[in-house]
Amino acid sequence: MEKTTNLQETVHSPKDEGGTTLGLSLDKAWAPKTEEKAETEAGNDSTGDAPEENHDYVTGYKLALLLASVTTFFFLQMLDMSIISTAIPQITSDFHSLPDIGWYSGAYQLTSATLQPLTGRFYTRVRAKWVFLFFFFIFEVGSLICAVSKSSVMFIIGRAVAGLGGSGLQNGGLTVIAGAVPLESRPFYMAFMMAFGQLGLIVGPLIGGVFTQYVTWRWCFYINLPLGGVAGLFLALLHAPDQIKKPQVSFSLLRKVIPQLDLLGFAIFAPCAVMFLLALQFGSSDYPWNSSTVIGLFVGAGVAFPIFLYWEHRQGAEAMIPLSMVRQRYVWVSSIQFASLTTSVFVGGQFFPIYFQSVKGVGPTLSGVYMLPGILSGLLFVLISGSLATKVGYLLPWALFAGAGTAVSAGLISTWGPDTSTAKWVGYQILYGVRGCGLQAGVITLQNVLPPAQGALGIAFLIFCQNISTAVFSVVGNTIFTQSLVKQITALAPSVSPAAALAAGGSAEAVRALAPPGSPELAGVIQAFANSFDTVCYLLIAAASLSFVASWGFGWIDVRKKPEPGKGDV
Template sequence: MEKSAELEVPRPSWSKGENETVSSAATLREIEGGQLADTAPNSSGTAAPDGGNQTTDSTTGKLEEGAENTDYVTGYKLIILLFSITMFFFLLMLDMSIISTAVPQITSDFHSLEDIGWYSGAYQLTSATLQPLTGKLYARVSAKWVFLFFFFIFEVGSLLCAVSQSSVMFIIGRAVAGMGSSGLQNGALTIIAGALPLEKRPVYMGFVMAFGQIGLIVGPLIGGVFTQYVSWRWCFYINLPLGGIAGVFLAFLNVPDQTTRPQVSFALLRKIIPKLDLIGFAIFAPASIMFLMALQFGSSEYPWNSSTVIGLFVGAGVALGIFLFWEHREGDDAMIPFSMVRKRIVWVSSMQYSLLMTTVFVLAQFAPIYFQSVKGVGPSLSGVYMLPNILSGLVFVILSGVLVTRLGYYLPWAAFAAGGTSIAAGLISTWNPDTTTAFWVGSQILYGVRGCGIQAGLIALQNSLTPAESAVGIAFLIFCQNFAAAVFSVVANTIFTQTLLKQIATLAPSVNPADALAAGGSAAAVRALVPPGSPDLDNVLLAFANSFDTVCYLLIASACLSFVASWGMGWVDVRKKKEPEKGEP
C-alpha cells in the first residue's frame, strides 16, 4: 500500500495563536457537509480516537497543552460524576422556579410588593450579563475548578436569600446567586463533554437535562410546600446541603477537560486575565443591565413612554453599538468572537434552543397562576397538577437522547419537539374555568414533547465546533437562553397584566382592575375580590383564564420560531464512524 501523501491541514480553531498547520502523513476521516470530520492525525501520524487532535511531548509522552484529551471517565467514577452534575443541574433549575410560589409570602413578610419584579429580575440580570465571560474562562482553565468557583458563589447567594432580613438584602442575595448561576449550566455541559466521547454524550446529556427539567417544573410544588408548612426560607436553605454533597464528590474526582489545560495557579491567572476581554465585558454589562431594567420598569413601575424607560433603552442601544465595535476590533480574542458566532450552526442552534427553552420557563411561571387563581387550588396542589408536564418531559428527553445515539440524527427531533409544542400550546391556550381534568392533563402530556429537542442545539454545536471552541460556543448558547428567558418572562408578565386589566374592566366592572392586579394569583386573594356568593366571581375567574390564554399565544409563537430554526441545523449523523481496518486504504 502506498504511503499517504503529506498534507497541510489547517487546525479548525478561532483562537489566535492556534491557526498553525499540522503536517503529517495524515489519515483523514470522511468529509461530511463540506466540513472536516472530527478525527485528525496526531503527532505520530495515526488518527486519534474519537476525533482527538492529540499531540504528545516526545520526551515525556504526555499530551501537550491544547491537545484533545481522550482519557474519558468510566465505571463508578462516571456514576459519581453524573450524580454530582445532575444534582447541580437540578438545583440550578429548581432555584429558577421555586421562588414563584414563595414570592407572595416574601412580599408580605417584607411589605415589599413594589419590589416583586426585582426578585427574579436581579437574578436574571447578573446571570445573563456574566454568561459570555464564563465561556472564556472555561476555554482556558480547568472546567472542574471554574465550575466549583461559580457554584460557591451560587451557594453564598442562596445563603444570603435564606437569612435575609429585608427586601434589599434579599435582592442582593438573588443577584449574587445569579452571578454564580452564570457559570453553572454551561459548566455542567462542558464537564460532560470532557468526560465522555462524542457518540455517548446525547444519552447522558439527555439524562442530566431531563432531571434538570424536573427541578424547573417541581420548583413551584416544593416552594409551595415549604412556604405553606415550614418557611419560604427553606426554598434557599435546600441548596446548601444538597449542593455541598455534590460539590465534595466533584472536588475529589479527576475530571478531564476536552483539551489539556495547565494546572490552576496564580501564574496562570496572571496569564489569562488579559485574554478575557474585560474591556468588552465592562461595555457589555451596562448595555444588558440597562436593557433588562427598561423591560422591568416598563412593565411595572413606569409607563413605556416615560423618560426613564426611554432613556434606559437609548443608553442600552448606544452601549451595544460601542460593544459591537470593540468586539469587531478584538477579533478572535473578543468575549464573543464574531468569527464563531457568524457560523450558521452556532446562531441557528442558539435560536432553536433559546426559543424552545422559553416555552419551558414561561409555562412554569404562569401555569401555577392558572391552577391557583382559576381552579382554586393551593400552592402545593398546583405543583401536583403540573406532574403530567414533568413526567412526559422527562420521558421525551431521555427517549430522544437514546434514539439520537442509535439513529444518529438530531434535526428530526428538534423539529418534532417544536412542532408538537406549538400544537400543545395552542390547546393550552383554550383553557378556561370549565376545562376538564382530562383535557388539561392531556394537553400537558403533549406539551412534554418539547423534551425531544432540548439537547439538539447542544449536540449540534459539539459535533460542529472544535474542542477548543466548544466551551465558548456552549456559553454563547446558554447566554442566549438566559437572555431570552429574562426578556420573555418580562414580556409574558406584561401581556398577562395588561390583558387582566382590560378583562376585569370588561367582564367584572364592579371590581377595581388595580385591586385585581394587586391581589396576585393565589386562590384566596382572587376570590376575595368579590363578596361571597357574588355572581361576578365567575367573570373574575374568566378574566384570569383569558389573561393566561393570551400568554400562551407567546408560547405558540416561540415554538413555531424554534421549528423554523431547527431546519437550519443540518442533517448530520452523530454516530461514531467505523474506523478502517488495518491495511485498508
C-alpha cells in the same frame, strides 16, 4: 492509531436534492488567520501550537460519581427555577407587589445573561472543575440571601446574586461532561444530565408547594445549601479532565489568564445588557413606556451595543464572543432553536401556577401536583431522544417535533378557563412535554461541529442566548399578563380596583378575597385571571414556532461515531 481532532473532521451528512452537502466541513469553516489565532489563544503556552486534546476519559464508578455530582448541581439549578413557581403567588402576597413578579425570575436571568459570555472564557482557560465550583459557591450565597430576605428588594438582590453564580453552572456542567467522556458517548450522558436535572422541575413545584403551605417559602432556598455542599465536596475530590489539557490552577495562572478574558469587552457589554433589561422591567411596572427613564435606558443600550460589536470584531478570536464562531450557521441556528424553545418552557412554568392557584383555586402544593403531567412527559421525551440520538444519529427530526408539538400544545393550553376539565389540562400538558425532544439538539450539534478549544465558548454562547431570551420574555410575559388583567378586571368586575387585583398576587386566597364569595363579581375576577393567562400563552406559541423554524437549519448532521480509517468501512 492516528488521532484526529474535531477541527480536522468533516461532519458527514447526506446530500440534498441538488447534490450539495448539507453538513459543515470544519477545516473550511475557519479562515486561516482566525484558526491560527484560536489555536494560539487556547494553547497553554506562548508557542502558538494548537492545544493538545485530552483523551484521559473517566470510566467505571469514577464516571458514575462524577456524573452524579454534576447532575446534582444541575438538579439544584433546575430546582431553583421551578421551586419558586408555586411559591411566587405567596411571595407576591407577602410583599404586596404582584408587579415585581417579573423581577423574581428576571433578576436571575439578567445577571446570569450578563455574565454568561465571560464564563466561556474562564472555562476555556482554567480547569473546568474549579471554575464550576466557584460559580456554584456564588449561587449558594444568592440562595442564602433569598432565604433570609426581609423585603421584595432584598429578595430580588438575592436572585441577582444567584444568577451570577448560575451563569457558569449549566454550560459548566455540559463542559465537564464533554471532557469526561468521548464524543460519541456525549449525547447519552448529556441527555442523562439534562433528564435528571429535569427532576428538579418535577419535584420543585411539589417541594415549593409543601414548604410554602406547611412551613415557609424560605425553605425553597435553604434547601440548596446542604445538598450543594455535599455535591461540591464530592466534585472537589474527583478527577474531572478537560477537553484540552490545561495547567493546574494557581495564582500565576490566574495572573496570566485575567488579561486574556476580554474584560474591556465585558465592561462594554454589561451596562448594555443591564440598561436594556432595566428598560423592559421599568417600562412594564414603575414608569410609562414613553418616560425619559425608559427611553434613556433604551438609547443607552442602543449606543453601547454597536460599540461592543465593533470591539468584538476588532478582538477577533480573542473576543469574549468570537464573531467568527457566531457567524457559523450551526452556532446561530442552535442558539436560536435552544433559546426560543426554553423561553416557551420557562415562561410557561412561571405562569402555570398562577392559573392553577388563582383560577382553579388550589393551594401551592396541589398546584405543583397539577403541573406533573407536563414535567413527567418532558423528562420521558428527554431520555428517549438522548438515547436514540446515539443510534439514529440525526437531531433534525427531534428538534422539529419539539418545536411543532410545543407550539400546538401551547395553543391548546391557551383555551384553558375556569371550567376546563381535568382531562384537558392533563392531556394538553402531556403534549406540552414533547419540548424535551429538542432541548439537547443545539448542545450536541455544537459539540460535534466546534473544535475542542472552542467547545466551552460555543456552549457559553448558547446558554447566554437562552438566558437573555428568557430574561427579556419573562418581563414581556409579565407585562402581557398585568396589562391584560387590568383591562379584564375593568370589563368583567367593575367594582374591583385593578390596583387591588395587582397587589393581591396570584394565591387562591388573595384572589378570592377581592370580591364576596359566590358573587358575580368574584366570577368575573376569576375569569379575568384566566383570560390574562391565556393571553400569555400566545407568547409561548410564538416562541415555540420560532424554534420550529430555526430547527430546519440543523440539516442532516450525523452525531454518531465516525468510522475509523483503515478498517474496511466505506
